[in-house]
Amino acid sequence: MSRSGRPGILSFMNNKIFSQYPPPAGTVVEAHEISLHPLQGLKVAIIGYGTMGRAHALNLHHSGVQVVVGSRAGSKTGEKAKAEGMDVLAVAKASEVADVVMLMLPDEAVAKVFKEDIKPVLSPETVVGLAHGFAIAFDQIQWAGPCFLAAPKGQGDMLLAAFAQGGGVPGLLAVTDSSPLATWDLAAAYAKAVGCVVGGLFVTTFRQECISDQFGEQAVLCGGVIELLQSAFDIMVEGGYGEENAYFECVHELKLITDLLHRYGIDGMRSRISGTASFGGLTRGPRIINDDVRRNMREVLTEIESGQFARDFLAQHDDSQKGIEALRAREENSALVKAGHRVLPRLHPGK
Numbered sequence: 001m002s003r004s005g006r007p008g009i010l011s012f013m014n015n016k017i018f019s020q021y022p023p024p025a026g027t028v029v030e031a032h033e034i035s036l037h038p039l040q041g042l043k044v045a046i047i048g049y050g051t052m053g054r055a056h057a058l059n060l061h062h063s064g065v066q067v068v069v070g071s072r073a074g075s076k077t078g079e080k081a082k083a084e085g086m087d088v089l090a091v092a093k094a095s096e097v098a099d100v101v102m103l104m105l106p107d108e109a110v111a112k113v114f115k116e117d118i119k120p121v122l123s124p125e126t127v128v129g130l131a132h133g134f135a136i137a138f139d140q141i142q143w144a145g146p147c148f149l150a151a152p153k154g155q156g157d158m159l160l161a162a163f164a165q166g167g168g169v170p171g172l173l174a175v176t177d178s179s180p181l182a183t184w185d186l187a188a189a190y191a192k193a194v195g196c197v198v199g200g201l202f203v204t205t206f207r208q209e210c211i212s213d214q215f216g217e218q219a220v221l222c223g224g225v226i227e228l229l230q231s232a233f234d235i236m237v238e239g240g241y242g243e244e245n246a247y248f249e250c251v252h253e254l255k256l257i258t259d260l261l262h263r264y265g266i267d268g269m270r271s272r273i274s275g276t277a278s279f280g281g282l283t284r285g286p287r288i289i290n291d292d293v294r295r296n297m298r299e300v301l302t303e304i305e306s307g308q309f310a311r312d313f314l315a316q317h318d319d320s321q322k323g324i325e326a327l328r329a330r331e332e333n334s335a336l337v338k339a340g341h342r343v344l345p346r347l348h349p350g351k
């Protein structure tokens with residue numbers, strides 16, 4: 001009997017969503033193929049009401065799923081959850097009363113909170129869920145019962161806004177090898193209920209999701225691109241070009257190109273930009289991102305795969321953010337960031 005009174009948390013498997021169980025990585029299912037039935041009568045605890053936990057909790061609520069939020073004492077986000085009408089309990093209590101426990105905590109906090117507050121109160125059939133593969137891929141938690149990953153490919157506020165307009169974002173889905181097969185149907189239902197099946201729900205593994213997510217962040221999104229912007233800006237300024245001018249060319253216009261990439265792909269972007277921009281990019285781009293850069297990227301990927309990055313990340317957290325504050329300060333004091341502070345209020349007055 002489930003904690004919410006339903007006979008068997010995983011009793012609703014219908015074997016119809018996927019053509020094969022377990023579905024192989026690369027399988028894609030569409031929203032219309034997924035039923036919310038497996039969630040019926042179950043209670044979901046959302047542990048952590050930050051950016052992603054809030055989006056999951058509110059979207060689940062709108063999908064008609066019973067939700068309880070788990071927060072630590074004195075939590076600001078717990079207060080916000082209460083103000084937004086959520087049922088809020090202490091982390092252990094919320095985990096104890098729920099059938100599905102979603103760990104929506106920062107990666108560096110999940111091991112301790114799961115071990116001390118959550119695991120001791122779970123029943124063997126409690127389903128544990130995550131929105132990112134880190135905790136399983138790098139052994140932050142051990143759970144022999146059912147466990148799934150429903151990772152929205154979008155930021156939390158974006159997921160919330162898109163779902164409110166009747167849409168959502170694509171999602172990645174995984175289930176641990178030791179989970180009962182019925183976990184797949186429940187996981188797919190969960191992904192649909194939070195709005196991460198739009199454009200397809202893609203089957204992957206915890207490890208693939210985690211490593212590709214971290215590599216994308218480091219090589220491109222939050223690492224490579226930012227360093228590229230910094231370097232291009234510095235070189236223009238060194239060459240005697242005005243900082244505002246350099247800011248517009250190297251940072252502001254990035255959005256115009258990424259919007260085209262996002263909507264039309266690389267070839268679609270090329271066909272919509274000027275002939276000069278296209279020729280310049282195709283002939284000069286490979287000189288900037290050359291074999292040396294690719295060698296560095298491979299090294300970064302190897303560090304992630306070996307667990308070295310995870311160890312570095314957790315160690316700096318245990319050591320009062322050693323190192324990261326100096327790096328943040330260097331970035332905040334850069335000429336590029338300061339140019340942004342001058343330009344942005346003109347472009348977005350009053351914000």
Ligand SMILES: NC(=O)c1ccc[n+]([C@@H]2O[C@H](COP(=O)([O-])OP(=O)(O)OC[C@H]3O[C@@H](n4cnc5c(N)ncnc54)[C@H](OP(=O)(O)O)[C@@H]3O)[C@@H](O)[C@H]2O)c1
Nearest residue numbers: 048049050051052053072075076077104105131132155156
């Ligand atoms: N942010 C995104 O858009 C995004 C995108 C994809 C995946 N994810 C994944 O979603 C998960 C949550 O990330 P997030 O960005 O939503 O995190 P976040 O905004 O930093 O929120 C973390 C939440 O956890 C709570 N928390 C922190 N430490 C805690 C502790 N020791 N005990 C109890 N509660 C604690 C915080 O509450 P307090 O108010 O008490 O500090 C807050 O509610 C992560 O696995 C992340 O990788 C996030």
